[in-house]
Amino acid sequence: MSEKGVVVSVHGNQAIIEMEASKDCEACGACRYSREGRMVTPVANILRAKVGDSVEIEIEPRVVLAAAAIVYILPIVLFFTGYTIGIWVGRFLGVDPNLLGVAGAMIFLVLSYTSVRYLDKRARLSRRYEPKMISFF
Numbered sequence: 001m002s003e004k005g006v007v008v009s010v011h012g013n014q015a016i017i018e019m020e021a022s023k024d025c026e027a028c029g030a031c032r033y034s035r036e037g038r039m040v041t042p043v044a045n046i047l048r049a050k051v052g053d054s055v056e057i058e059i060e061p062r063v064v065l066a067a068a069a070i071v072y073i074l075p076i077v078l079f080f081t082g083y084t085i086g087i088w089v090g091r092f093l094g095v096d097p098n099l100l101g102v103a104g105a106m107i108f109l110v111l112s113y114t115s116v117r118y119l120d121k122r123a124r125l126s127r128r129y130e131p132k133m134i135s136f137f
Contacts, residue, residue, distance in 0.1 A: 002058040004137060007049045008040065015045040015133065017057055043133045057131040067129070070119055075112040082108025 005019030018040045041057070049055050086104025090097030123129045 001061060001064055002056055002134070003131075004054065004056050005039075007051050007053045007055060010045060010049070010051060013045055014042050015049050015055075017041055017043050017055060017131075017133075019057075041131055043131050044127075045133065047133050047136065049133065049136070054137050055133050056135045056137055058134045059129075059131045063129055067123070071116060074116060075109060078108040078112035078115075079105050082106070082111075 003019050005017040007015045008018045009016045018038050020038065043057055047055065082104035083101045084104075085108075086101035087097040089095075089104070090100035093100075
């Protein structure tokens with residue numbers, strides 16, 4: 001996924017890029033919004049861009065797909081896993097399986113969102129998930 005933007009500031013090896021948000025870009029959440037409501041993101045300044053330069057930045061498609069899988073698929077999988085385990089435990093203990101199924105589903109859903117938050121914090125520390133400056137335009 002690539003976007004075009006303008007360098008608004010440079011700090012050492014890092015440039016701050018401001019861009020118009022496309023529909024795909026708005027849903028991602030990797031970038032932040034400036035006070036003026038435009039999207040901004042820090043990017044390694046590998047092209048040695050200067051303030052005012054127009055550049056193209058890119059996030060690898062596999063990174064976008066991995067993030068989407070973590071955010072959308074992990075909670076669903078853990079929800080149904082919790083429900084299934086709850087039913088199995090309910091039958092084993094002779095308790096209402098549906099009650100324990102719902103309880104298990106809720107516990108695993110909370111666990112999934114906790115996991116997503118942890119993975120998000122970890123991903124923000126990794127350079128692998130940062131957009132890359134690929135060209136001038």
